[in-house]
Amino acid sequence: MDVLTRLQLLREQIRHHENCYYVLAAPEISDEEFDRLLHELEKLESEHPDLVTEDSPTQRVAGRPTASFPTVEHIAPMLSLDNAYNEAELRAFDERVRKGAGLGDAAVDYVAELKIDGLSIALTYQEGRLVRGATRGDGTRGEDVTANVRTIRPIPLALKGGPTGRMEVRGEVFLPRAAFARINKEREDAGEPLFANPRNAAAGTMRNLDPALVAKRQLGAFSYQVVLSGREPPQDMQKHRDALRALAAWGLPVERHHQRCSGIDEVVAFCERWAEGRLALDFDTDGVVIKVDDLALRERLGTTAKFPRWATAFKFPAQQAHTKLRRIEVNVGRTGANTPYAVLEPVFVAGSTISMATLHNADDIARKDLREGDTVVIEKAGDVIPRVVAPILALRPADAVPWVMPTRCRACDSELVRDEDEVVWRCDNSSCPARLRRSLEHFASRSAMNIEGLGESLVEQVIEQGLVRDFADLYHLASAQLENLVVAPRDPKSARAVPRKLGKVGRNVFAEIERSKSNDLSRLVYALGIRHVGEKAAATLSRHLRTMAAILDAPVEALQTIPDVGPVVAASVRSFGHEPRNRAVIDKLAAAGVNMASQQPEVDEGAPGPLAGKTFVLTGTLPTMTREEATAAIEERGGKVAGSVSKKTSYVVAGEEAGSKLEKARALGIPILTEEGFRGLII
Ligand SMILES: [Zn+2]
Incomplete structure (x- = not known):
């Protein structure tokens, strides 16, 4: 067999098994056998680099981190859907459809699909090859995230058969609950802020500039629409269900619980069933999308300025409940942060019993005026972390008093301190x-x-x-x-x-x-829990300075000359090294035989961080990050933070009450990020 035939055969086999594994969840061969095929392909391709094609299964993560995402236009606008919040609104939708179609009392055929709580995506295939992946954006223009989309295993790089010419496939990218839990666990271990829900995590991941990192996140995907620009649908695709069947046949992932409903009664029953049933799924869904099945009928119904008339999104009832706020207690974290949380009268919401909820910080409690004894509205955001939304003032006991943040540490009674520019109260006692x-x-x-x-x-x-x-x-x-x-x-x-x-x-x-005891120095530096020194900064410090003594003694200026170490990290390391109690513990560790030297090879110039060359300006108050934390996150990744906006500014990160800097950024056309968008860059 000649090389080209063998290559083609291997690629076909691997695609088939990827489809079995990632899309159909029904593998036909063992992981070892799969790896063997992939290795053979990799070996053959490395011997014949001229025969490597873009759609080869080896080419999922080919790119290096990019600087930004260009905007691209969709071949047809990605409209949003009108919403229905209850049975009456569902029936009103059906009424409009029947009237618009002139069908009288005849039942309309619908297809009901679970609405995936993720990020909308448009995939362009040219002659069956994936050539582009774009976010929804404003519906007309989205961001080109092709390099990231290629890393999502359920999305085929090449279709089995499929139409010739250009075609757009629309769908949703999401984070399965198991992957979400794993990522948050890793972030918790690393002392990093957690994602509030899988949707935020998926959105942040898709906007990450490093495809290799996106690949690690193990995103899922479902497709639900084919857009053939300026062409009539083929004879065998007259119904929406035909399109779903075709997508699956081409090897694209299709959510399997969709159902044909004859008339609105069956739609209502479907929605009722899944309001509960969804809790058992491995992904988050926030509703049901109802579409007219007949594509010709869709054409007749057309669209309004904003929505198609032939579809609606039923939203599951909000996952809220009322309960009593028994007490507000304070938890002490490893940096000494005293964080208030709510102790609730246990209440059942969205499949589980809730007895505690986060309260963020004292300012947040004051803003909402939450008091012990209040009846409060709680909500499961993205079905994961419960939070307290607001008190119900009409039910407030007469003797309820405003809550006051304790001034002393809950655990050791030391006086709490509050850094300037921070919302967090900290205990400074290192033996707390x-x-x-x-x-x-x-x-x-x-x-x-x-x-x-x-x-x-x-x-x-x-x-x-x-x-x-x-x-x-x-x-x-x-x-x-x-x-x-x-x-x-x-x-x-x-x-x-x-x-x-x-x-x-x-x-x-x-x-x-x-x-x-024999761990590399980088682990020890990270383990000490020096503020703003994450895993990466710890590794950089130890690779450059080589010994614990050198790190503790380095002057701020010397620290700042190390790539990716900025003023915030440098100041934090310096003040840690200055503290005699920290020195004493480190001497004790050394005396016990704990390794104090780097075992990593010396670096000439470490690889630049993903934000190298980028300049940020921070303005306003971010919802959950302090300015220090944001600065440290940027510096740790090689970026710089500047005080004022100029043409050289790469991004402005704007929070609440952002002032003239935001205006100037708009005037200069500099990209403006919310905290969520910013988190996408720093994952
Ligand atoms: Zn304490």
């Missing part, structure tokens, strides 16, 4: 037990010192029993001490729920602690 607990959890976490088995409950035990007062104490624990630790049962309701000694588990943790 709550801070210590969180710091130790972070210290031992997978991306830090990676001490397996030293989780939440064990950390609590060693602190409670007075065995550990700082990081260094961990390295003075004897194996026997860990083995003899008595721990509470994991599940207190289980029949075998008796406190027990750690035994062998303790021995393993001891071995893990020993092993962690």
